[in-house]
Amino acid sequence: MANESLGFIFLNALLINNFVLAMFLGICPFLGVSAKKDTALNMGIATTFVMFVSSMCAYALNWVLVTLGIEFLRLISYIVVIASAVQLVEMIIKKYSPALFRALGIYLPLITTNCAVLGIAVFQTAKSYDLAQSAVYSVGAGAGFTLALMLMAGLREKLALAEVPSVARGAGMTLMLAGLLSLAFMGFAGLGGGGD
Amino acid sequence: MSLVNKEEPLTLDTFVRGVWRENPVFVTLLGMCPTLAVTNSATNAISMGLATVFVLLCSNVLVSMLRKVIPKQVRIAAYIVLIASFVTVVDYAIQAISLEVYEALGAFIQLIVVNCIILGRAEAYASRQTVLNTVVNSVGTGVGFTLALLCLGVVREVLGAGTLFGMRVMPDQFQPWVLMLLPAGGFFVLAGWLLLFDWLNQRRERRALEAQGVTVHGQ
Amino acid sequence: MSAEAPVQAPVHAVPFLPMIRTLGLVSLICGFAVTLAYQWTKPFVEENQRITTERAVRAVLPQAAVQKAFVLGADGVAPATGDSPAEDTVFVGYDDAGRIVGIAARGAARGYADLVHLMYAYDPACQCINAVRVTKMNETPGLGDTVLKDPDFKRNFEALDARVNAEGTALANRIVTVKHGTKREAWQIDAISGSTVTSKAMGRALDQSAQRLVPRMQRHLAELARGGR
Numbered sequence: 001m002a003n004e005s006l007g008f009i010f011l012n013a014l015l016i017n018n019f020v021l022a023m024f025l026g027i028c029p030f031l032g033v034s035a036k037k038d039t040a041l042n043m044g045i046a047t048t049f050v051m052f053v054s055s056m057c058a059y060a061l062n063w064v065l066v067t068l069g070i071e072f073l074r075l076i077s078y079i080v081v082i083a084s085a086v087q088l089v090e091m092i093i094k095k096y097s098p099a100l101f102r103a104l105g106i107y108l109p110l111i112t113t114n115c116a117v118l119g120i121a122v123f124q125t126a127k128s129y130d131l132a133q134s135a136v137y138s139v140g141a142g143a144g145f146t147l148a149l150m151l152m153a154g155l156r157e158k159l160a161l162a163e164v165p166s167v168a169r170g171a172g173m174t175l176m177l178a179g180l181l182s183l184a185f186m187g188f189a190g191l192g193g194g195g196d
Numbered sequence: 197m198s199l200v201n202k203e204e205p206l207t208l209d210t211f212v213r214g215v216w217r218e219n220p221v222f223v224t225l226l227g228m229c230p231t232l233a234v235t236n237s238a239t240n241a242i243s244m245g246l247a248t249v250f251v252l253l254c255s256n257v258l259v260s261m262l263r264k265v266i267p268k269q270v271r272i273a274a275y276i277v278l279i280a281s282f283v284t285v286v287d288y289a290i291q292a293i294s295l296e297v298y299e300a301l302g303a304f305i306q307l308i309v310v311n312c313i314i315l316g317r318a319e320a321y322a323s324r325q326t327v328l329n330t331v332v333n334s335v336g337t338g339v340g341f342t343l344a345l346l347c348l349g350v351v352r353e354v355l356g357a358g359t360l361f362g363m364r365v366m367p368d369q370f371q372p373w374v375l376m377l378l379p380a381g382g383f384f385v386l387a388g389w390l391l392l393f394d395w396l397n398q399r400r401e402r403r404a405l406e407a408q409g410v411t412v413h414g415q
Numbered sequence: 416m417s418a419e420a421p422v423q424a425p426v427h428a429v430p431f432l433p434m435i436r437t438l439g440l441v442s443l444i445c446g447f448a449v450t451l452a453y454q455w456t457k458p459f460v461e462e463n464q465r466i467t468t469e470r471a472v473r474a475v476l477p478q479a480a481v482q483k484a485f486v487l488g489a490d491g492v493a494p495a496t497g498d499s500p501a502e503d504t505v506f507v508g509y510d511d512a513g514r515i516v517g518i519a520a521r522g523a524a525r526g527y528a529d530l531v532h533l534m535y536a537y538d539p540a541c542q543c544i545n546a547v548r549v550t551k552m553n554e555t556p557g558l559g560d561t562v563l564k565d566p567d568f569k570r571n572f573e574a575l576d577a578r579v580n581a582e583g584t585a586l587a588n589r590i591v592t593v594k595h596g597t598k599r600e601a602w603q604i605d606a607i608s609g610s611t612v613t614s615k616a617m618g619r620a621l622d623q624s625a626q627r628l629v630p631r632m633q634r635h636l637a638e639l640a641r642g643g644r
Contacts, residue, residue, distance in 0.1 A: 004525065016527075017528065021379060022379050022528075023233070023379075024228075024229050024230075024232040024233035024379060024382065025229055025307075026229070027228035027229045027232060028225075028226065028228055028229070028312060031225060031228065072284060072288075072449055072450070072453040073284075073446075073449065075280050075283060075284050075287070075306055075309060076277060076280040076281060076284065076445065076449070079276055079277075079280045079309050079310070080273070080276070080277065080280075083272075083273060083276060110312075112276075112310070113310045113311075113312050113315060114310065115229040115307045115310050115311075117310075118306070118307060118309060118310050119303065119307060122303050122306050122307070123303060126303065166398065167391050167394040167395045167398060168391055168394075170394075171225055171387075171390050172387050172390045172391045172394060173387075175383045175384070175386050175387035175390065176383065176384060176387040178383045179380040179381070179382075179383030179384040179387065180380070182378075182379045182380040182383060183375075183378075183380040186378070186380070186555075189527055189555075189612060236556075258444065262437070262440070262441070265433075265437050265440070266437050266441070267433060267434045267437060269434065270434055270437070270438060273438075274437065274438065274441045277441055277442065277445055278441060278444070278445060280445075281444075281445035281446075281448050281449050282448065284449045284452065284453075285448055285449060285452035288452045288453055288455075288456040288457075288460065289452065289456060291456065291459075291460045291463070292456035292459035292460050292463065293459075294463075295463045295464065295467055299551060302553075356556070357556075374556055374558075377556040378555065378556065
């Protein structure tokens with residue numbers, strides 16, 4: 001089942017089935033953090049890091065769960081692992097870059113409830129990816145998330161200076177832009193020959 | 197050690213608040229991921245709504261029952277574990293009830309765990325209020341969420357497939373707007389509803405201000 | 416327990432024992448709920464899956480009165496059990512007289528969004544695949560899902576050549592999806608223009624599964640046919 005090449009997995013997560021624009025994961029931070037390019041980039045990088053760490057832990061955890069035959073505890077253990085990974089990343093960022101820590105503010109602990117992070121763990125299990133594939137998948141998905149965030153931030157920064165009807169300002173406009181981006185990304189269908 | 201402070205009395209507002217004034221999707225913009233993802237048909241929308249109501253209710257009731265016992269420092273971890281357990285329960289329940297619905301909702305059943313609405317309600321309400329209040333508020337919020345999902349689901353299904361709950365409602369000559377079933381359609385329809393509500397809100401505010409004799413210029 | 420006075424607990428003294436006790440209590444409740452749900456729903460879930468598979472087999476083998484599941488391993492035939500590997504399980508259909516009418520098997524390959532799962536029926540009499548049914552797919556509505564409805568596309572699967580090569584190790588010709596309008600041979604599938612990715616996925620799903628299972632089906636045909644008695 002999991003005979004996809006690493007390059008394809010990365011491309012798939014980044015463009016073809018972009019986590020935000022095609023699979024609707026990570027929408028809350030997408031709407032919340034995409035007002036400025038810098039914050040968007042920082043959030044994207046932090047999330048990618050958390051995704052990678054969670055993906056690796058989830059892989060190891062899944063192996064343990066399957067060996068012990070207690071798969072029904074999978075969801076609970078995944079979410080605990082993710083919460084811990086976020087705490088870990090928070091501590092690392094606080095130590096090495098207090099400015100970044102302040103810039104991200106409340107959004108950092110919110111990565112725990114970012115569907116994209118749990119989504120990685122759930123999908124890689126469902127697709128039976130091995131270790132290398134999971135690693136590439138999580139990095140690709142994180143990159144895709146960052147890409148979507150940056151695109152949206154760029155658009156919103158430009159539009160902040162334009163005349164937008166007041167009803168649309170805020171979430172309404174962001175969602176319409178997201179719809180257009182999503183349509184555009186559909187053009188990547190079939191990239192990489194459809195896998196295999 | 198507990199977070200018990202002003203416990204409010206139980207009123208109709210406790211319920212209605214979650215449906216209208218503090219509707220989780222349209223007002224507080226939480227729980228966006230399932231709102232966009234599983235609303236490509238009305239049946240999926242209702243199934244997801246009901247599953248979320250179940251998890252919301254059960255986990256918040258337990259949070260409320262244990263609110264005086266859970267230490268502040270570990271409360272988020274405890275809430276998350278409770279929510280994850282009930283999501284697992286719902287996951288198995290849906291599998292047992294209908295495999296079609298299960299496969300239609302896919303991974304988003306498990307993603308109910310990270311639906312900010314549930315954790316938000318637990319932290320903001322259930323951890324401070326009595327069990328009865330929590331039940332009413334959770335059901336209200338859940339109903340609000342389900343209604344929001346239905347708003348999207350119905351529009352997307354009727355325009356995108358010409359059916360409602362699987363039954364054909366549009367005339368045969370109607371060419372379905374397949375866009376509605378695509379991810380982009382989800383974004384557009386949600387944007388449409390938000391625009392509508394924002395516009396209604398603004399109109400109401402303007403009227404209220406004009407009634408007080410304040411003229412509002414431009415926007 | 417301390418009173419509910421709004422006095423903050425001293426910053427350094429995070430009470431260890433109550434914390435452990437609470438977390439223990441929470442874990443107990445959760446573990447209990449989850450285990451209970453799992454055990455209670457397991458028979459229903461298995462039944463649902465069995466019904467779904469049976470329905471899919473009946474869709475590709477409509478003339479079969481009876482279905483029996485077997486595992487076609489590399490070395491031989493065995494009746495299928497609950498733990499049998501899914502990719503080696505085949506469903507043999509027998510008519511009222513116990514004669515073999517066809518063998519159904521599953522295939523899956525990656526389409527645009529996710530895997531496309533299908534069930535196909537192999538007819539030993541014509542050595543071809545004569546029915547295909549998509550059991551699960553998540554393809555783009557209006558584009559990828561036209562494979563379900565397009566009558567010309569469906570005609571591809573009425574007699575898809577699946578002859579085994581002389582050595583009996585694989586198919587004589589790979590089942591392959593070709594560009595719309597260029598189908599020349601019986602083992603080719605004419606793609607739907609506009610749904611190339613999904614059409615190709617179906618072709619690959621059939622090829623991968625058939626290359627693996629059809630030679631084994633031919634090799635053990637007598638045994639499978641006997642299973643009807």
